[in-house]
Amino acid sequence: MRVLGFIFFLIMNIFETTSGKSVCEGYIKPGNAFCAIAPNCYYQGLSLLHVGQEQCKLAEQGKPPFQKIMAGKCPRDKPKCKVAR
Numbered sequence: 783m784r785v786l787g788f789i790f791f792l793i794m795n796i797f798e799t800t801s802g803k804s805v806c807e808g809y810i811k812p813g814n815a816f817c818a819i820a821p822n823c824y825y826q827g828l829s830l831l832h833v834g835q836e837q838c839k840l841a842e843q844g845k846p847p848f849q850k851i852m853a854g855k856c857p858r859d860k861p862k863c864k865v866a867r
Contacts, residue, residue, distance in 0.1 A: 806838035817856035818848035823863035824856040839866035 813829035818836065825848065827833035833851055840847060843866055856862075 806835050806842060814853060815855055817852050817854060818863075819850045819852070819856070819860075820846070820848050820863055822860060824860050825863040825865075826856045836866060842866075 813831070816827045816830045816833045818825040818827060818833045825833065825836055827836060830851070830853075833848070837847055845866070
């Protein structure tokens with residue numbers, strides 16, 4: 783079953799990277815929450831991979847990376863960052 787899952791994952795990645803979409807796109811299963819902190823906002827991710835995907839999108843757009851990534855919920859002292867598209 784793991785082999786079939788791995789093959790499915792590879793096929794989906796091949797289609798994803800050849801479809802003209804961002805290489806950062808893709809389904810990520812929610813896990814433990816992670817918080818990414820930028821200079822003037824924070825980004826609450828559903829998992830570390832989710833935060834990594836957002837970081838990848840920022841890099842594609844030439845925006846600065848997150849300053850810090852930590853496990854758990856984000857503090858409320860800053861507004862939420864706008865999601866990179």
